[in-house]
Amino acid sequence: MSKPSSWPLPPNSNRYVVPRSLAERLRQHPLSSDLYPLGIGHYVQALGHAMTREDHDDYLLIYCTEGRGALTVGQHHGYLKAGQLVLLPRGLAHTYSADDADPWTIYWVHFEGESADAFFRNLPMDPDYPVIEVGQNAKLIADFENLLQVRRSGYQLRPFLHAANQLRQILSYLALLRSRSTATDSGFDLELIHSYMQSHIHEPLELETLANQVNLSKYHFAKKYKEATGTSAINHFINLKIEHACQLLDVGNQSISQISYALGYDDAYYFSRLFKKVMGISPSQYRGMRLGSWPRRS
Known part of the structure; x- marks a missing residue:
């Protein structure tokens, strides 16, 4: 030393x-x-x-x-x-x-x-x-x-x-x-963007809408966001939605279709595919884990 x-x-x-x-x-x-x-x-x-x-x-x-x-x-x-x-x-x-x-x-x-x-x-x-x-x-x-x-x-x-x-x-x-x-410091307010995402978690959001929050073009917004976080803004927004979906599955009895609709997805099948891509299991399997009705490998 x-x-x-x-x-x-x-x-x-x-x-x-x-x-x-x-x-x-x-x-x-x-x-x-x-x-x-x-x-x-x-x-x-x-x-x-x-x-x-x-x-x-x-x-x-x-x-x-x-x-x-x-x-x-x-x-x-x-x-x-x-x-x-x-x-x-x-x-x-x-x-x-x-x-x-x-x-x-x-x-x-x-x-x-x-x-x-x-x-x-x-x-x-x-x-x-x-x-x-x-x-x-x-x-x-x-x-x-x-x-x-x-x-x-x-x-x-x-x-x-x-x-x-x-x-x-x-x-x-x-x-x-x-x-x-x-x-x-670079004039790119990440907290503002993430707050906007959270407040619009029940809606679909386009990249251009997010870019407008910080007065940037879609191209420059996507580039700056990736530099700041290591991922894309849309991927992060999807992850926030899936995180919220997990909370709804944990604490409520809404159907998968109702949860899908509550998060801005009209197509429950598409929502289930996104959920499985992020979580590795389907929404019904995730709920089954909470209820003890879906076997997990030890």
Whole structure:
């Protein structure tokens, strides 16, 4: 692990380094070998905090919640400000320091594992200057606080296996946040589009109708949506409809035809084909699972 700073901790701050013997057990364990924490911390108004690493041998995530700090990554110079985070991969030289006038408050975690690079690449960011905007996110802060609870575990393995899973959730959630913010930053309001889909779940929707919500042509809308989500808008809308159909099948006694009609499909056979394509079973088989009347393979 890259050595964390030896900077004196201010009040209400935490720094926890995983013992080397425990880190080795995490590296070898099948439930954590792909991703595991090496050190975790929370620095509050960290005046005087600074670090320079020419040889960085793990992965480091820093999330700034208040203030700011200077950041140099390779040949790029800038600031890490409240609502931003940086994810520094192995081998990328860097220098950072808290601002003297407005020192940052940060959460940080050093981590490693067989899938660490895959999680890094899953985040849409500039690999040469991997700073992204995520805003003041209550869930992200809560996730870091939960991760910090491992420091009270007495070096037992199982709490650290749980922490490894929490770290995986944080990195996966960041990718989701990033895809949303990327779309919004580019003037493409993904939340507006998805809200429109939800409010029209009982109707058929054309691609052109969705494109009109954000004042784009069908071509540019389809391209931007695919870039932001990895799928097509119509596929996502179909998935929302099938998800709603599952809820109706779970809680009500409407016929398949009635559910089909309620979701904007006049042809119940076509609706059933779509349902099976998404869920892998027919609507009647899905309902049979709930009622215990459709056998499932064990």
